[in-house]
Structure formats: structure tokens, C-alpha cells
Amino acid sequence: MNITKTIDATGLSCPMPIVKTKKAMDTINSGEILEVLATDQGTLSDIPAWAKSGGHTILEQKTEKDVLYFYIQKA
Amino acid sequence: MTISKWTAAQVARKVIDNEELFILDVRNKDAFEDWKIEGHKFEYLNIPYFELLDGVEKILPQLPTNKDVIVVCAKEGSSVMVAEMLSEAGREVAYLEGGMKSWSSYLEPIKVADLENGGELYQFVRLGKGCLSYMVTSGGEAAIIDAVRFSDVFTNFAKEKGVQIKHVFDTHLHADHISGGRDIAAETGATYYLPPKDATEVVFDYTPLTDGLNVKIGATQMDVNALYSPGHTIGSTSFVIDNQYLLTGDILFVDSIGRPDLAGLAEDWVGDLRETLYTRYRELAEDLIVLPAHFMTIDELNEDGTVARRLGDLFKENHGLNIEDEDEFRRTVTENLPPQPNAYEQIRQVNMGKIAPSHDEQTEMEIGPNRCAVR
Numbered sequence: 001m002n003i004t005k006t007i008d009a010t011g012l013s014c015p016m017p018i019v020k021t022k023k024a025m026d027t028i029n030s031g032e033i034l035e036v037l038a039t040d041q042g043t044l045s046d047i048p049a050w051a052k053s054g055g056h057t058i059l060e061q062k063t064e065k066d067v068l069y070f071y072i073q074k075a
Numbered sequence: 076m077t078i079s080k081w082t083a084a085q086v087a088r089k090v091i092d093n094e095e096l097f098i099l100d101v102r103n104k105d106a107f108e109d110w111k112i113e114g115h116k117f118e119y120l121n122i123p124y125f126e127l128l129d130g131v132e133k134i135l136p137q138l139p140t141n142k143d144v145i146v147v148c149a150k151e152g153s154s155v156m157v158a159e160m161l162s163e164a165g166r167e168v169a170y171l172e173g174g175m176k177s178w179s180s181y182l183e184p185i186k187v188a189d190l191e192n193g194g195e196l197y198q199f200v201r202l203g204k205g206c207l208s209y210m211v212t213s214g215g216e217a218a219i220i221d222a223v224r225f226s227d228v229f230t231n232f233a234k235e236k237g238v239q240i241k242h243v244f245d246t247h248l249h250a251d252h253i254s255g256g257r258d259i260a261a262e263t264g265a266t267y268y269l270p271p272k273d274a275t276e277v278v279f280d281y282t283p284l285t286d287g288l289n290v291k292i293g294a295t296q297m298d299v300n301a302l303y304s305p306g307h308t309i310g311s312t313s314f315v316i317d318n319q320y321l322l323t324g325d326i327l328f329v330d331s332i333g334r335p336d337l338a339g340l341a342e343d344w345v346g347d348l349r350e351t352l353y354t355r356y357r358e359l360a361e362d363l364i365v366l367p368a369h370f371m372t373i374d375e376l377n378e379d380g381t382v383a384r385r386l387g388d389l390f391k392e393n394h395g396l397n398i399e400d401e402d403e404f405r406r407t408v409t410e411n412l413p414p415q416p417n418a419y420e421q422i423r424q425v426n427m428g429k430i431a432p433s434h435d436e437q438t439e440m441e442i443g444p445n446r447c448a449v450r
Contacts, residue, residue, distance in 0.1 A: 041439065
């Protein structure tokens, strides 16, 4: 996977992970991939719901050592 | 404009006093549809906070200016952000302190009755989750039934009332919420009772709660009598207090009956449930006031906020008590059941003492409605 940008939102609580994700998404081009790291469990439902509302695609999602990873391809 | 911070207690007053409130719920749609703050006269708008990051202008026309508006989210953070945006747009709004987490935790103690010889009976209404706990006081002593996990609410209440907690009961091994019974007993030196048939896997000591057990509370010897009433679980036990009140646990509710499947044995227990509801309870006095361990919707609340109904009225009105045909009853309580409570298997493990999650993990497990009933 060719990651264009990475956002580290670990340790941040809602709404900051989404706020940072959105800002970063605004800076990349359609088809490019954003990697988001977060620890707030709320992101598990909120990031997919946010991506869906913007038409973005979650290519992969995983949890490693309590950190959640999202790979989002911009619409 | 100013932003005010409301506590769950303030919102609870609005529910109980039947007042109007406009709730702007900024959680995502699934969460809102699954579970929200219910009020008789509440209005709602659900827009996820992440759809408002570019501004709140589009929702301004949908927000009333002639009634209180409160912004609600899961934990608080997003509601503060949205409230600030609305304030900058010239609106006066509030947000809920602690979000739905604090709503789920809040308990409102309401007096159900004065008992003989100065005794009192209180119902602790957990509006956010639909859980009901009880405290009986008499002659300087108290008994608690089906305490939820916020043990300090009960111990502080007992201190305020100047009563000593002597007996702590759980009517059954709960699957929808974490019991506070063991903690209260440990803190106060009270005896903790659990039905032995529900306790085969528990890893702590307890006193068996069996049919016919009679406990006297305080100098006035208030009677608390146990009545074996299986069906929701195999150990489920009811209480008759002061010959006037029937605490039914999760067997009988105001507008529904207990579901037999949360321990995985619906087919085995449906016969027990039938016998409890159609035989054992039928032998009791119809004037007993039923006090259940849950309510499902706020329509079940009385005007003073309590959940209580005469047994004889439930025999007439509760659908679950009026299914003549046994096969139809079996199908009703075993097929097409509503979804199970959130994390119910883990919650049972906690209540058996097998796992000890952190405070935050317990909060997460208990998110959502209780879902212990079938209609």
C-alpha cells in the first residue's frame, strides 16, 4: 500500500481524531491514501461512518498493541 | 452567546417532570438509533459531529429558539465543540456533562412508599439504562436489592438516612449490568445473598438466597420474604416486602416479561418462566404492588417517576401474562427475540467474579439499553 500521509491521533479523544483526519484529507488528492493512528475506541465507529459520509474508502483497518490503524483512500 | 453545562441529574429532572427539551445528538446514526435519552416531551435532531466540521449553518433553521437546546455526544468532547460553534453562530445552547456515559450512570432515588413503623422503600431509577434498584429502610437498618455498580450512591444515601446496610441481595445473576452488591457488602460488612442456582460458577463467597428465606430489618422487624421464581435465570428469586410489595427482578415487568435466553438456555427455562408467571404469581395477593428490576420505555414511568403497578392490573393488562396457549407462549419467549444486551456474556463473567475490568471498561460494557424483556 502506498501511503501518502500519516496522522498520529493517539492519545487524543473525540472529536480530535476526526478533526485531524479531515484536515489531512483536505490536503491529499483523490485516490491517495491516508493512514490514521488512534487510541480512542470511539474512532472504531466514527471513522468508518465519517468516511462513508464523504464517500471515502477504508482499505484496511487493524489493531496492534492497543493502537487502531485506518487506511483511507480519498474519494 | 453563553454555553451552559448540564448534568445528567438536570436532564433526569426534565424527564421526570415531563418538561420540554430539544436534544441535538451528535453521535453517529447507528448509536442514536440504538439508544438515546428518552423524554415524554423531548424533540430530537441527530447529526453526527463529523458532518458539522465545516460549520453549523445548515442546521440552524432546525434548532428552536423558544426552548432549551442541549447538545449530546458519547463522552462530551464533540458536544462541547458543536456547542461552541452554535454559540458563535448566536445560539444559546447547553451540552451534557460527561455525555451518554454519564447519562448511562445516573441514578435518581425516588421514594416509593412509607412502610409500617417508620420504614421507607426507595427505588433508584437509572433512566439511561432502564435499571431499577431498591433500598428498604427500617429501624436504623437497610436492605438493598439489585444494586447497580455505583456502590457509593447507595452507601452515601444510607449515610444521609442514618441507616446501616445489613443485607444486600441480587435477585439473579445479572447479564445486562454489573452488580454493585458485592462491593457494597464488602464496604459495609453487610451479608451478600445470591441464588445458589445462578451462582454455580462464581468465584467468591456468598450467602444462599433460597425460597422462603425471611429477613427482618431493623428494630421494627420489617419482613423481607424470598420467593423462588425461576425463568429469566434458573435461580431468579422474587421478594415480598411488608406484605405489600412484590419485587419481581427480571421475571415480570410493567409492560413485558423476562426473557429466558441470556444464559443460553431458553428452551430449558421456558417451562420455569411459564410456571412462575402463570402459577406461582397467580397464588399471590392481587393487591401486591409489582416493583421490577427494569423498565423498557419511559411510558412505564408513573407521574412521580417511579415504576410500580398493582399485580392484579398486570394480570389484566400485561400481554405476557395473557398467552393462554403454552406453545404460543414458548414461541413468544424463544423466537424472534430482540438483540441481546451489549457485552452480556462479559457482564455475566464480571458478576461471577471471573474477570475484573477497569472502571472505563465497565462503562463501555454497559453502554446501551438493558434488553432483558420480551413483549
